[in-house]
Every structure is written in C-alpha cells, then in structure tokens.
Amino acid sequence: MSERPSADEIAAFLADVRAPRTTRAELGELAARKAELLERIAAAMPGDEEAEDVARLARAAADKKR
16 A cells, blocks of 8 residues: 655645646646545545545546646
C-alpha cells in the first residue's frame, strides 16, 4: 500500500498548479500527479467511499488528458 502523501508533497503539487503551463503534456502530467496523490490518500483511508470516488474521478480525468 502506498504511503499517504506528505504535506511537503501536497505543497509542491499546489505550487506547480499555480505555475504557468504552456503545453498539453504539462497539463496531462499535472493531472496524473493529482490522481496519484488522491489515490494514495484514498488508499490510506480504507472504507472512505468519498475519497475513493474522488480518486477514481481524478484518474479518469488524467487518463483523458494523456
């Protein structure tokens, strides 16, 4: 099982969200990182259906961007 993301990992992701994007590939990579963080959060919270749903939706959106 993956470890829950650290506050530093989430802060780094949010800093990247605020940075300007110039290519579709960059947006796809950012969406994939978001999905991976949310999947790790959901994995650390077994039985939390809302967390699982959010992670599933984020992964589907990331896969569409690739």
